[in-house]
Amino acid sequence: MADIEPYENALGAIPGAHPYSRGSRYHDAEIGIHRQAGGTEVRYAKRRLLPSLDQQETQEHVVGGGERVDLLAQRYFGEPGQWWQIADANPVLDPRELTDEAGRVIDIPLAGGFPSGRGDRRV
Numbered sequence: 001m002a003d004i005e006p007y008e009n010a011l012g013a014i015p016g017a018h019p020y021s022r023g024s025r026y027h028d029a030e031i032g033i034h035r036q037a038g039g040t041e042v043r044y045a046k047r048r049l050l051p052s053l054d055q056q057e058t059q060e061h062v063v064g065g066g067e068r069v070d071l072l073a074q075r076y077f078g079e080p081g082q083w084w085q086i087a088d089a090n091p092v093l094d095p096r097e098l099t100d101e102a103g104r105v106i107d108i109p110l111a112g113g114f115p116s117g118r119g120d121r122r123v
Contacts, residue, residue, distance in 0.1 A: 019043065025084040052053045053089055058107040065102040076108050085109050 010081050020026040029045040036042060044083040066077065067108065077085065087095040089107045 001055050020045070023079065023081050025088065032043065042098065050088055054107055056110075058089055058109055060105050061100050063102055063104045063106060067099045067102075071099050074097070 019031065020029070025048070026045045029048050030045045032044050034042045061076075069083040072086055072104060073083040074080040083095060085099065086106065086108060089109045090098055092098055098104070
């Protein structure tokens with residue numbers, strides 16, 4: 001029986017393969033390789049630097065009691081896993097901050113702000 005190859009090695013053998021799913025905020029992030037002292041290579045997603053969205057690329061949402069960012073993603077994008085698009089459009093460290101307080105106004109990115117829903121925002 002053949003040995004099972006580590007996932008990272010298998011990805012390296014496939015040209016253009018990416019370790020993140022298409023719905024992930026990191027899907028289109030550039031992948032870097034860090035070489036450890038022993039020569040082991042470690043892949044990592046490079047930091048995503050996102051420009052601010054223009055007002056024409058967002059709509060405002062007034063947070064109601066009991067709302068969560070994943071529920072808002074379901075409402076606006078049809079996919080709760082896309083909550084990170086709302087987080088990316090608003091300057092907070094923890095996405096729970098966005099809905100902690102009823103009455104807070106947050107930005108919801110419109111279609112085109114994040115083309116294909118993958119964070120590959122046009123600049």
